[in-house]
Amino acid sequence: MGHHCCSKQKVKRGLWSPEEDEKLVKYITTHGHGCWSSVPKHAGLQRCGKSCRLRWINYLRPDLKRGTFSAQEERTIIDVHRILGNRWAQIAKHLPGRTDNEVKNFWNSCIKKKLIAQGLDPKTHNLIPSYTKNNACNLAQTCTPFTINSHMRVGETMRNVSAQMNPPFITLPPPLSHPSLHEPIEIPTTFQYEDPRITDPNSTLLWSIKDQNPHATMDLSHTSSLENPPISSSFNPSGFGFLDENCLWASCVEPLETQKLDLVEQQQKHPQQDQQQQPKMYEMDFNESNDEKRLDMENAYNRPNFDLEFMDSTLMTSGIYCNISSMEQLAWDC
């Protein structure tokens, strides 16, 4: 059963001959495709319009790159796939000269296997539980969903904004190496953001972003809330982090997890004192029972104004994105 336009006419199927290609290219370059259903008739082809369209888009288009994917392209595919999932057409928009079909094939035939070989679930980019159990890294958690904890002090009160973002929304890169396989990328475990507008050092607002690796924690000290996304950022070539007119990112040596461990130790030593003096760390992880919040995130993702800059900064601070322009281009397709 074919498409509507195919059912009415006797159409040829299978591989295209050079003659057919020539006819199609000749017609489209002179007339444009216009209505695809009328293309085969005008071009003298015994194909359905849909087949012509596919052939043009996937093979005959003059701006196609073809050839093997570069390491950079592979990284881009993995990184965008981590966010968008199997939205091949959207992923392909980040790869000039590549088609969704090409990206999809490359993913299925190559990247997918590499991720599996690294013990990563190609769908979620999280560690596969069985792999984790057998892995020497001895991760206590297995496939913990990506979590954002925002500890915000508003006046004298702490307001907690926390969201769990199950894949495919955002996950951080795996703890040991990036799955692109071409080159290992060091992932900074902690980030500290200093807002120049905040003069009181005690008014620090914390964001922690945790992935499956408890040691790969991103601590964004006082950053914008989800409702107020960070201002557009630019890549800081000096190292991890970003510089822009309103934000200053800097990598921090001490992982948040270490800080938490210190807290635990101090709590054990001075349990009562601690409750009063230590900065409160409210945890409100959204588990699977909290579908409503998760749905909100999904809706937010599907909205045109989805906070891509937040994702941008999230990925960039993870050190996994080398080409910021392509991340900024995410703005168009959601």
Add this chain to the structure above:
DNA sequence: AAGCTAGTCAACCGCCACTCC
């Protein structure tokens, strides 16, 4: 050399969303 297997990739299929009448 022949047969088998796995990988690659072009093309198809089926579905959905949109537009037009």
Add this chain to the structure above:
DNA sequence: CGGAGTGGCGGTTGACTAGCT
């Protein structure tokens, strides 16, 4: 409002090829 036509997309298939036995 609903159906037809169309474009677009993701999943899947199958032909082809390279490598191995």
